[in-house]
Amino acid sequence: MPDSAILGEGAVALVTGASAGIGRAVAVALSARGARVICAARRQDRLAALVSELPNPGLALELDIANGEAVDGLLAQLPEEWRQIDILINNAGHDLGGRQAFHQRAADDMAAVIQTNVTGMMRTTLAILPEMRARGRGHIVTIGSVNGVEWTANHSVYVASKFAVHGFTNSLRQELQGTGVRLTEVMPGLVRSEFAAARWRGDEDRAEKFYSRFDAALSPQDVADAVLYTLDTPPHVNICDLVLRPA
Numbered sequence: 571m572p573d574s575a576i577l578g579e580g581a582v583a584l585v586t587g588a589s590a591g592i593g594r595a596v597a598v599a600l601s602a603r604g605a606r607v608i609c610a611a612r613r614q615d616r617l618a619a620l621v622s623e624l625p626n627p628g629l630a631l632e633l634d635i636a637n638g639e640a641v642d643g644l645l646a647q648l649p650e651e652w653r654q655i656d657i658l659i660n661n662a663g664h665d666l667g668g669r670q671a672f673h674q675r676a677a678d679d680m681a682a683v684i685q686t687n688v689t690g691m692m693r694t695t696l697a698i699l700p701e702m703r704a705r706g707r708g709h710i711v712t713i714g715s716v717n718g719v720e721w722t723a724n725h726s727v728y729v730a731s732k733f734a735v736h737g738f739t740n741s742l743r744q745e746l747q748g749t750g751v752r753l754t755e756v757m758p759g760l761v762r763s764e765f766a767a768a769r770w771r772g773d774e775d776r777a778e779k780f781y782s783r784f785d786a787a788l789s790p791q792d793v794a795d796a797v798l799y800t801l802d803t804p805p806h807v808n809i810c811d812l813v814l815r816p817a
């Protein structure tokens with residue numbers, strides 16, 4: 571693959587939710603292409619193991635994107651040589667307590683989904699974007715979902731969070747026109763990852779039964795390949811939405 575203007579040797583990338591699934595696969599793929607990757611998530615042990623496996627220098631960053639103070643101070647926490655972020659992958663997200671009729675939802679779980687998928691994602695963007703704009707250089711890829719444009723029953727909170735991601739991303743993209751900062755939303759259908767187990771607080775059997783109901787699923791690697799494709803476009807091309815589904 572050709573080196574794009576943004577994804578070259580030594581580019582700095584920040585991946586949220588790098589400890590599992592899609593985020594982990596993206597972090598590995600970016601590092602394999604020469605990027606220095608800041609791997610952020612809550613589970614520090616996993617991040618340390620990941621960074622030790624990366625082919626290029628990486629940094630483990632313990633970060634809960636639902637913690638506003640931590641996110642706002644994100645750049646200041648980083649060593650100076652890691653502060654000019656070229657690529658932000660807004661990936662961290664969950665569906666805690668989901669796939670449930672709304673009237674049976676726990677209010678705190680509902681709030682946690684919005685706090686992470688929407689507020690945390692926006693806040694992370696706000697922490698990184700001013701510096702990208704000042705340099706006139708950057709590419710933000712946000713992992714939305716097909717649930718950002720379509721809905722099913724018993725999925726209302728997650729669907730609401732991803733509709734918010736889609737609206738936010740489309741509006742911000744217009745604002746960024748001509749700034750040198752590109753914004754892409756990658757919208758996968760079902761991905762077999764730790765997502766379902768996280769939804770049911772580590773209940774692997776329930777997660778396995780859930781995935782076995784479907785004929786096919788994407789892998790985290792499939793989504794990572796799509797993310798790299800969007801980064802590899804020349805600077806005058808912005809892939810706005812990229813929808814991928816299991817065939």
Ligand SMILES: NC(=O)c1ccc[n+]([C@@H]2O[C@H](COP(=O)([O-])OP(=O)(O)OC[C@H]3O[C@@H](n4cnc5c(N)ncnc54)[C@H](OP(=O)(O)O)[C@@H]3O)[C@@H](O)[C@H]2O)c1
Nearest residue numbers: 587589590591592611612613634635662663761763764765
């Ligand atoms: N799986 C699917 O079917 C699917 C489909 C479409 C879109 N997506 C989206 O893809 C993204 C990644 O999901 P996945 O399938 O890779 O799930 P996953 O395997 O469960 O990974 C989720 C990642 O997000 C991190 N995370 C969750 N809450 C966080 C928080 N508050 N702060 C920081 N990190 C947090 C987790 O790390 P820690 O627990 O270590 O913090 C983990 O690394 C999500 O935005 C999800 O909505 C998933």
